[in-house]
Amino acid sequence: MSDKTITRFAPSPTGWIHVGNLRTALMNYLIARKAGGEFILRIDDTDPVRSKEEYVDGIKRDLDWLGLHWDRVERQSLRLEKYQEAAQQLRDMDRFYEAFETPTELDLKRKKQLNMGKPPVYDRAALTLNDAAKEALRAERGEGVWRFKLKHERIVWNDGILGDVSIDGASVSDPVLIRGDGQILYTLASVVDDTEMGVTHVVRGSDHVTNTGTQIQIMHALGGDVPTFAHHSLLTGPQGEALSKRLGVLALKDLREAGIAPQALLSLMSRLGSSDPVELRTEMSTLIDGFNISRFGSSPTKFDAEDLKPLTAHYLQTLAVTDVADHIAALGVPEVQAEQFWAVTRENITTLHDLKGWWDMFSLGADPVIDDEDREFVAQAMGLLPEGPFDAATWGTWTAAVKEATGRKGKGLFMPLRKALTGQAHGPDMSSVMPLLQVVKARG
Ligand code: GLU
Numbered sequence: 001m002s003d004k005t006i007t008r009f010a011p012s013p014t015g016w017i018h019v020g021n022l023r024t025a026l027m028n029y030l031i032a033r034k035a036g037g038e039f040i041l042r043i044d045d046t047d048p049v050r051s052k053e054e055y056v057d058g059i060k061r062d063l064d065w066l067g068l069h070w071d072r073v074e075r076q077s078l079r080l081e082k083y084q085e086a087a088q089q090l091r092d093m094d095r096f097y098e099a100f101e102t103p104t105e106l107d108l109k110r111k112k113q114l115n116m117g118k119p120p121v122y123d124r125a126a127l128t129l130n131d132a133a134k135e136a137l138r139a140e141r142g143e144g145v146w147r148f149k150l151k152h153e154r155i156v157w158n159d160g161i162l163g164d165v166s167i168d169g170a171s172v173s174d175p176v177l178i179r180g181d182g183q184i185l186y187t188l189a190s191v192v193d194d195t196e197m198g199v200t201h202v203v204r205g206s207d208h209v210t211n212t213g214t215q216i217q218i219m220h221a222l223g224g225d226v227p228t229f230a231h232h233s234l235l236t237g238p239q240g241e242a243l244s245k246r247l248g249v250l251a252l253k254d255l256r257e258a259g260i261a262p263q264a265l266l267s268l269m270s271r272l273g274s275s276d277p278v279e280l281r282t283e284m285s286t287l288i289d290g291f292n293i294s295r296f297g298s299s300p301t302k303f304d305a306e307d308l309k310p311l312t313a314h315y316l317q318t319l320a321v322t323d324v325a326d327h328i329a330a331l332g333v334p335e336v337q338a339e340q341f342w343a344v345t346r347e348n349i350t351t352l353h354d355l356k357g358w359w360d361m362f363s364l365g366a367d368p369v370i371d372d373e374d375r376e377f378v379a380q381a382m383g384l385l386p387e388g389p390f391d392a393a394t395w396g397t398w399t400a401a402v403k404e405a406t407g408r409k410g411k412g413l414f415m416p417l418r419k420a421l422t423g424q425a426h427g428p429d430m431s432s433v434m435p436l437l438q439v440v441k442a443r444g
Helices: 019-034 053-066 080-092 103-115 131-141 186-196 206-222 244-250 252-257 262-269 284-289 305-317 321-330 335-348 354-364 372-384 394-406 410-422 430-436
Strands: 006-009 038-043 072-075 096-099 145-148 154-159 163-168 176-178 201-205 228-232
Touching: 006 019, 006 201, 019 038, 019 053, 019 201, 019 228, 019 252, 019 262, 019 284, 038 053, 053 252, 053 262, 080 096, 080 176, 080 186, 080 206, 145 206, 154 206, 154 228, 163 206, 176 186, 186 206, 201 206, 206 228, 252 262, 262 284, 262 305, 305 335, 321 335, 335 354, 335 430, 372 394, 372 410, 394 410, 394 430, 410 430
Parallel strands: 006 038, 038 072, 201 228
Antiparallel strands: 096 145, 145 176, 154 163
16 A cells, blocks of 8 residues: 555535535545645446436535545546456455345345344345356346355454444345446445555545445455545434434535535534534644544534534634625625725624625615604704714714703613614624714604
8 A cells, every 4th residue: 555645535426415424525635634645536426317417516616615625536437347347356256146136025034034033134045046046037037236245254443433343244244236237336336446546544424334344355355455444423413313304404505505604614524523622723724733533532423503603703703804805895885985894794793694784784774773762862863963974983973962962871872873773782883883874764
């Protein structure tokens, strides 16, 4: 195996990628970058029906948005010959056999085994078929599936997260590597690719632990180097509930559209489930330097999308107006007011989407909120409000004049005016709000 660290992120393009996929992508990315190695984006598209180009593009767009740049792309659909060669090698060494059971028959076998208190492992009945019997089954049912014949011995590896893992080969069904319709399945394709591409580290979800056991045996059979494996825990919802049903709404694309900052997502996902604290890290280099896979635990990791909001808000507060100039200009904020607008709003937004509400308020005027007991007071105050445009001194001089005229002071003076002008009881300092106000609806 080469000295160079090589990792891969290997999504199947059968849907939008979500936070669970991101955890896998990020860990593999960080390992490669920390070691000065290579990060491969491998598209696992051997399923011609479910794989869609739209999703391949989506995966690339999501990774680009996050700044997880890959060194090269590999596509399994372009490597089918390699997998056929490996399949032939397995046949030649008598580790690959054709089986003809229907799904219903297999299901029945499993039920019988479970009833007898036995583990539901495929009974290898197909191994007893002679050529004539196979021919007859083929004529009746079409091509069979191809199963890899596992050795019934212990498979052990030292897992980067789980520590020492040991799986009894006899407790696992011989995996199907090629379907009856000829489709190469992920397990075989993945072994061939990991071996040929010199992948040194494979990080994936703990739902792959059994796969890893069988893949190690296939790698041994084909004579490939076995990478270092690490299996991260699966994500659950905030209450520990399965996340799988909600993953649709946690697609990276949706988080992006909701205005979540990539820096927030990366900061959370690169540390969640580890003994390191989650804090905002705006530079990828800091994430890379501080990453250590051995600090991740094996128990399920709670994920709450709400946590992305304060991190996003915090990130936005670190930005200068120049960083968001395009966004602000797109709202129609005049260039001369951009700096003031950002200064006033940046600590009062959760995502950049919230800026529109603020600009609407400044440019169109807010619907005034006026309590009954303040009606007269506000009317009087509005009579004293100078014509615009306002400046930084307007609020001070105006409220002094209103105080003088009405005798009101403190909260009783300021709050009704704030509510009348902005429609809200909270918000930025009114002296900085005034210069941005283009329309005052409360004038009546
Ligand atoms: N395509 C597989 C998946 O998305 C890849 C698993 C692996 O990393 O080996 O689950």
